[in-house]
Amino acid sequence: MFKFASQTLVRPTLLLDSAKAQGNMARIHEKVKKSGAQLRPHLKTPQSATIAEWFREKGIGAATVSSVQMASYFADHGWDDLLVAFPVNIHEIKAINELASRIRLNLFVISLETASFLEQHLAHSVHVWLEIDNGYARTGIPYQDTEAIASLLRFFESSTKLRFAGFYCHAGDTYRTSPKRTQEIAKETIKALKELKNKALPKFPSLKLMYGDTPSASILEDFEGIDQISAGNFLFYDSMQFDHGNCRAADIAVAMACPIVAVYPERLEAVIHGGAVHFSKDSSTDASGITHYGHLVGLQANSWSEPWPSAYLKSVSQEHGTLKLTAEQLSTLKVGDWIGVLPAHSCLTADLMRSYLTTDGQRIAMMPK
Amino acid sequence: MFKFASQTLVRPTLLLDSAKAQGNMARIHEKVKKSGAQLRPHLKTPQSATIAEWFREKGIGAATVSSVQMASYFADHGWDDLLVAFPVNIHEIKAINELASRIRLNLFVISLETASFLEQHLAHSVHVWLEIDNGYARTGIPYQDTEAIASLLRFFESSTKLRFAGFYCHAGDTYRTSPKRTQEIAKETIKALKELKNKALPKFPSLKLMYGDTPSASILEDFEGIDQISAGNFLFYDSMQFDHGNCRAADIAVAMACPIVAVYPERLEAVIHGGAVHFSKDSSTDASGITHYGHLVGLQANSWSEPWPSAYLKSVSQEHGTLKLTAEQLSTLKVGDWIGVLPAHSCLTADLMRSYLTTDGQRIAMMPK
Numbered sequence: 001m002f003k004f005a006s007q008t009l010v011r012p013t014l015l016l017d018s019a020k021a022q023g024n025m026a027r028i029h030e031k032v033k034k035s036g037a038q039l040r041p042h043l044k045t046p047q048s049a050t051i052a053e054w055f056r057e058k059g060i061g062a063a064t065v066s067s068v069q070m071a072s073y074f075a076d077h078g079w080d081d082l083l084v085a086f087p088v089n090i091h092e093i094k095a096i097n098e099l100a101s102r103i104r105l106n107l108f109v110i111s112l113e114t115a116s117f118l119e120q121h122l123a124h125s126v127h128v129w130l131e132i133d134n135g136y137a138r139t140g141i142p143y144q145d146t147e148a149i150a151s152l153l154r155f156f157e158s159s160t161k162l163r164f165a166g167f168y169c170h171a172g173d174t175y176r177t178s179p180k181r182t183q184e185i186a187k188e189t190i191k192a193l194k195e196l197k198n199k200a201l202p203k204f205p206s207l208k209l210m211y212g213d214t215p216s217a218s219i220l221e222d223f224e225g226i227d228q229i230s231a232g233n234f235l236f237y238d239s240m241q242f243d244h245g246n247c248r249a250a251d252i253a254v255a256m257a258c259p260i261v262a263v264y265p266e267r268l269e270a271v272i273h274g275g276a277v278h279f280s281k282d283s284s285t286d287a288s289g290i291t292h293y294g295h296l297v298g299l300q301a302n303s304w305s306e307p308w309p310s311a312y313l314k315s316v317s318q319e320h321g322t323l324k325l326t327a328e329q330l331s332t333l334k335v336g337d338w339i340g341v342l343p344a345h346s347c348l349t350a351d352l353m354r355s356y357l358t359t360d361g362q363r364i365a366m367m368p369k
Numbered sequence: 370m371f372k373f374a375s376q377t378l379v380r381p382t383l384l385l386d387s388a389k390a391q392g393n394m395a396r397i398h399e400k401v402k403k404s405g406a407q408l409r410p411h412l413k414t415p416q417s418a419t420i421a422e423w424f425r426e427k428g429i430g431a432a433t434v435s436s437v438q439m440a441s442y443f444a445d446h447g448w449d450d451l452l453v454a455f456p457v458n459i460h461e462i463k464a465i466n467e468l469a470s471r472i473r474l475n476l477f478v479i480s481l482e483t484a485s486f487l488e489q490h491l492a493h494s495v496h497v498w499l500e501i502d503n504g505y506a507r508t509g510i511p512y513q514d515t516e517a518i519a520s521l522l523r524f525f526e527s528s529t530k531l532r533f534a535g536f537y538c539h540a541g542d543t544y545r546t547s548p549k550r551t552q553e554i555a556k557e558t559i560k561a562l563k564e565l566k567n568k569a570l571p572k573f574p575s576l577k578l579m580y581g582d583t584p585s586a587s588i589l590e591d592f593e594g595i596d597q598i599s600a601g602n603f604l605f606y607d608s609m610q611f612d613h614g615n616c617r618a619a620d621i622a623v624a625m626a627c628p629i630v631a632v633y634p635e636r637l638e639a640v641i642h643g644g645a646v647h648f649s650k651d652s653s654t655d656a657s658g659i660t661h662y663g664h665l666v667g668l669q670a671n672s673w674s675e676p677w678p679s680a681y682l683k684s685v686s687q688e689h690g691t692l693k694l695t696a697e698q699l700s701t702l703k704v705g706d707w708i709g710v711l712p713a714h715s716c717l718t719a720d721l722m723r724s725y726l727t728t729d730g731q732r733i734a735m736m737p738k
Contacts, residue, residue, distance in 0.1 A: 002460070010460045010461060010463075010464075011460070044687060044688075066687055066688045067642075086630070086642065086688055087630040087640070088630065090705045091378065092380065094379075110631060111631065111632075111704050113703065113704045114704055117705070137638075138689055139630070139631045139640050259458045259460055261456040261457065261458055261508070262456050262480065264506075267506060269506075271456070271508050273436075273455065277717070277720050281649055281651050281717070282645065317541065318435055318716055319436060319455055320455070320507055320508060322507060335459070335480050336459045336482070336483075348646070348687065351646050351687075354738070
């Protein structure tokens with residue numbers, strides 16, 4: 001029988017060190033405030049009203065979510081200023097109207113087709129952000145495409161339902177690069193955003209700039225000219241952020257506790273219950289060039305160790321996870337022991353696990369799915 | 370508004386063509402029967418009692434699952450002979466005892482430590498399978514390790530709780546290889562399993578051999594000498610099995626319906642609502658060497674087209690999926706249209722989606738998670 005924070009563990013369990021998460025939150029929040037900006041945390045990482053409360057206790061009242069369903073959940077828990085950071089899916093108009101009737105709803109609009117649809121079908125006005133693509137090439141309008149931007153701004157100018165709030169950019173190309181490159185990307189992107197703002201200010205005097213990704217939030221010293229910072233992963237961090245130098249190992253606030261079900265000294269491997277249905281299948285490449293699904297830590301009574309050197313979650317199938325270990329590490333392990341894994345991507349792991357066990361023994365539920 | 374099988378689609382939806390799935394089931398079942406073996410379908414793929422019923426209607430009464438929780442769910446739905454195809458996690462002894470009290474429970478035991486633990490803590494006897502590793506190197510005892518196998522067999526001989534049922538092997542190295550290599554692997558592995566059986570028969574006259582993986586179930590013409598075939602993915606198949614020649618595109622029985630939220634003709638791309646929280650992050654490499662997350666199909670009133678040539682789901686982040694398309698395909702698409710994606714790995718996609726919409730308009734729930 002193994003207890004963590006006085007709770008008996010039976011199956012793979014997502015552990016949360018609340019003090020570490022609150023430390024990450026406080027550090028980023030202080031930096032954003034010092035920079036004269038507002039933190040609009042992305043709640044797709046914790047997906048929990050209980051955890052989101054920590055932000056409200058710091059006076060943070062506006063947040064970001066990744067879906068309309070998530071917006072409804074947080075609206076039900078008292079959040080009255082939410083941004084759905086995903087281009088509008090017009091088929092969700094009913095849920096969008098319901099939300100717009102009760103909160104300050106912020107949406108992404110990146111095409112005239114969607115803008116026209118909303119203008120026709122919205123029963124309430126909403127705040128819209130124009131997502132700008134800095135070259136990451138996922139969604140948004142490339143900042144160089146001044147014509148497409150201008151035609152959307154003209155639409156917003158004459159719209160009665162779509163109140164233009166400002167420009168948003170998620171520089172997603174920062175997630176798997178170096179802190180140095182993250183700084184370069186931010187410099188270029190923020191310059192482009194400011195140019196867009198200056199050009200549009202005469203028509204939209206209250207427009208804002210929003211920028212958001214965990215590497216930038218972690219690495220930049222200030223966010224000069226940006227009004228709102230939206231990022232989520234920094235709350236928990238993970239092996240990917242650690243591997244790329246965006247956090248310390250000691251900042252990673254979540255670990256998966258997994259039971260060992262087989263030990264293979266001759267392969268320098270052990271197998272855990274913990275696979276793709278627990279971790280998802282995002283991987284990270286560490287400083288030595290090894291691609292893995294998580295660094296390993298030892299579990300203590302209500303905390304975990306620093307990452308074990310040269311040890312990692314090497315592969316995952318549906319329920320199995322295969323650990324690579326040194327002979328010395330393996331010699332201390334047997335079937336039935338528990339091990340901690342700092343997931344490669346904490347957002348996807350949390351999304352699969354749906355609840356947390358905190359280092360002080362609380363069980364915290366996530367939104368129903 | 371878009372309707373599939375008379376149901377209005379709003380958000381990413383997992384479609385299931387019941388006729389295709391039942392066709393896959395019937396084909397494999399016939400082949401297994403003709404070979405004198407028994408099909409023990411792996412229910413980790415559908416995770417649904419409603420769908421599992423299709424197997425029972427064919428007279429199939431024994432099944433495989435991937436976790437103790439899944440075994441409890443199917444036991445609650447009348448399955449009374451289940452194999453948990455995962456090495457025993459000793460911390461689940463309470464749930465194991467509960468299951469063993471009411472069904473014919475089959476477990477994997479691959480270490481003396483676990484065998485001793487079970488002998489001491491089981492309140493009811495169970496059937497145990499010794500998992501053999503054919504070189505795939507996930508779990509199981511390598512078939513060459515005759516000493517480890519012999520010592521476990523000696524333990525079972527004198528055990529009162531662990532009834533040795535036979536040898537099991539999952540040749541997981543078949544999933545990303547060619548049908549030719551799958552046949553070679555099966556030939557070698559089945560030969561090794563038969564040798565183990567012949568050696569152990571004098572002491573265990575009723576012992577069986579179980580072999581299971583979807584590529585082998587699909588490719589082999591007969592399973593000579595194997596008593597039970599356990600596989601699950603063949604029910605739905607997916608882009609990975611199609612890319613490796615284990616099924617036809619027309620056999621793939623699930624497709625994700627996703628709304629298009631952005632179109633980028635200059636990038637030859639479009640973006641859908643459909644990301645890692647819907648598909649997971651398993652990828653496949655097609656015949657032309659492109660690694661992708663799924664082939665694309667056109668959605669019709671209650672069916673879908675053959676895969677579009679040269680089109681695929683190129684990348685997924687948490688909620689976004691980026692499609693690669695030809696200029697011609699793109700010219701037919703606009704924001705708000707729906708597209709079908711044949712997922713790279715249907716088991717992981719189903720695990721995330723938790724329900725199906727069938728081509729005849731039924732909503733089928735999966736087990737609660």
